[in-house]
Amino acid sequence: MxxxxxxxxxxxxxxxxxxxxxxxxxxxxxxxxxxxxxxxxxxxxxxxxxxxxxxxxxxxxxxxxxxxxxxxxxxxxxxxxxxxxxxxxxxxxxxxxxxxxxxxxxxxxxxxxxxxxxxxxxxxxxxxxxxxxxxxxxxxxxxxxxxxxxxxxxxxxxxxxxxxxxxxxxxxxxxxxxxxxxxxxxxxxxxxxxxxxxxxxxxxxxxxxxxxxxxxxxxxxxxxxxxxxxxxxxxxxxxxxxxxERESVAIYRALKPLWCAVKDVATAPPVAEPTWWQPWRLWPSSRLYLLEANIRDALLQLTAYFDQRVGHTAYAAAVRRGERQDRARIDSEKAMIIDGIRRATGKEGSPADPPEKFRVTVDLVELANAVHRLREAAPEQVRTQ
Missing domain, CATH: 1.20.1070 (Rhopdopsin 7-helix transmembrane proteins)
Known part of the structure; x- marks a missing residue:
């Protein structure tokens, strides 16, 4: 018994x-x-x-x-x-x-x-x-x-x-x-x-x-x-x-293009991946948390490459399109980040004018989609030149 x-x-x-x-x-x-x-x-x-x-x-x-x-x-x-x-x-x-x-x-x-x-x-x-x-x-x-x-x-x-x-x-x-x-x-x-x-x-x-x-x-x-x-x-x-966990898997996959764009230009080492003797850290939600932390750390390391003039231009364009102020600020932030990634990889040669303070507020999935669209458009631009 x-x-x-x-x-x-x-x-x-x-x-x-x-x-x-x-x-x-x-x-x-x-x-x-x-x-x-x-x-x-x-x-x-x-x-x-x-x-x-x-x-x-x-x-x-x-x-x-x-x-x-x-x-x-x-x-x-x-x-x-x-x-x-x-x-x-x-x-x-x-x-x-x-x-x-x-x-x-x-x-x-x-x-x-x-x-x-x-x-x-x-x-x-x-x-x-x-x-x-x-x-x-x-x-x-x-x-x-x-x-x-x-x-x-x-x-x-x-x-x-x-x-x-x-x-x-x-x-x-x-x-x-x-x-x-x-x-x-x-x-x-x-x-x-x-x-x-x-x-x-x-x-x-x-x-x-x-x-x-x-x-x-x-x-x-x-x-x-x-x-x-x-x-x-x-x-x-x-x-x-x-x-x-299924939702975490979908978000993880959506963020991969953004991580691929920033991981090579980041100076600090990424957060360590989970090990097999920590099975709870192998769950998709835990892996997503680590990926988000690595992306945010990399973006903060790229602040020196951000150009606030690009942000101002994007903000003004969004306002002219009739966007709300909060939406215009997000567009401005996205434009600065994408431009900063291009500068960090040597694709933009002009000197940057970084903002004194910067905090990542844009949704990372939205930013990843914008980076992905930019990368898909790049080969088309090369072929038409």
Whole structure:
């Protein structure tokens, strides 16, 4: 059983790693909640493995100390799932913060109660796989077990109700698939884990033995259910990230002509390319960030070749065409940069009159397109001469 649980823990931890975004990307509450949920789920399954429980009990010298750790992690997972759903649904920021604080308060109280009840209980006989049913009638342990099961069941009901409501709305694509996966995983978790555990514990209260539901049915059902609804939460997130990476690829390709035009005349070495042992820096968004940084650095190094007279001429021409002032300034900046590149490569011999201050404000893709058009027009001009 430990192998199955460890496999679920590994896959969830891997999901948390893969959801890592580049450092330059602004952190969003949804991204943080998604990674936190995947990480807490991985920790939850790691703690619940019998091998881990035995190791923790032995290391601390406290029999069954692994049980409250597992129940606390399960309660934390229930809390994080609700918080993730709150952020996934969106809405006014104040409402999101209020509901998040309320959820943390409720499950924080539940976690404290679990710890206190275990400290008060008499549970000196180590049980690694059947603790719930073995101590089902033990004072304080009975209340602790009931509390964590009810807390987990409550989160499952809330999540299922909200997802079912969303599924009835007009949602399409990966969001609909994600909702269906979440519902399937929650259904498996509710029936296979929570209901099985509750049935086994209640059977003990009534004097019956249905321990196999708790020891043989619940753990694999919980592992499979968690994997399914975790995929449901993560899939739309990965889809949006993939769309952003595709956009980064398109922008990267559009900027290549501009980089080819300035890289040979830049004096400072470019920012180092990412290495294979930093896989997150190999993502298109990270490579685009490095390319943009290299281009901006190169343009600032070319300031000495810029001629503000060219900029003034381009600005006046844009104004005469009826362009707005901000658009005319951009045209002026583009003209100075393109002229500066020509001067730096020796294609323009007259002395430059550089501006005292210069800051790159023009859109780099727009500038790259202008450079590309200029390079395509150059051979035609040569042939007509």
């Amino acid at each position: 430990s192998l199955v649980v460890y496999m679920a823990s590994f896959l969830l931890a891997l999901a948390a790693i893969l959801l890592r975004r580049p450092r330059r990307t602004p952190r969003s509450p949804l991204s943080i909640a998604t990674r936190a949920t995947a990480f807490i789920a991985a920790v939850c399954f790691f703690w619940s493995a019998p091998v881990t429980l035995a190791a923790v009990n032995h290391a601390t010298g406290i029999p069954n100390i692994g049980a409250p750790l597992t129940y606390v992690s399960i309660s934390a997972l229930s809390c994080s799932l609700i918080i993730l759903l709150i952020h996934w649904r969106g809405g006014p920021k104040e409402r999101i913060r209020r509901m998040t604080r309320m959820t943390v308060a409720v499950y924080g109280t539940l976690i404290i109660a679990i710890v206190v009840l275990f400290a008060l209980a008499d549970a000196h006989t180590e049980r690694l796989t059947d603790l719930d049913t073995y101590y089902a009638n033990t004072p304080y342990m009975r209340e602790m077990i009931t509390l964590y099961l009810m807390g987990h069941l409550a989160s499952t009901i809330v999540l299922s109700a909200v997802c079912l409501k969303w599924a009835r709305d007009e949602v399409t694509g990966l969001l609909r698939l994600g909702l269906r996966l979440i519902l399937a995983g929650l259904l498996l978790d509710a029936l296979g884990f929570t209901l099985a555990k509750v049935t086994a514990v209640v059977a003990r209260w009534l004097g019956y033995d249905l321990d196999f539901l708790s020891t043989s049915v619940a753990p694999p059902a919980a592992s499979l259910g968690a994997l399914i609804y975790s995929v449901g939460f993560v899939l739309p997130r990965l889809a949006s990230a993939a769309a952003a």
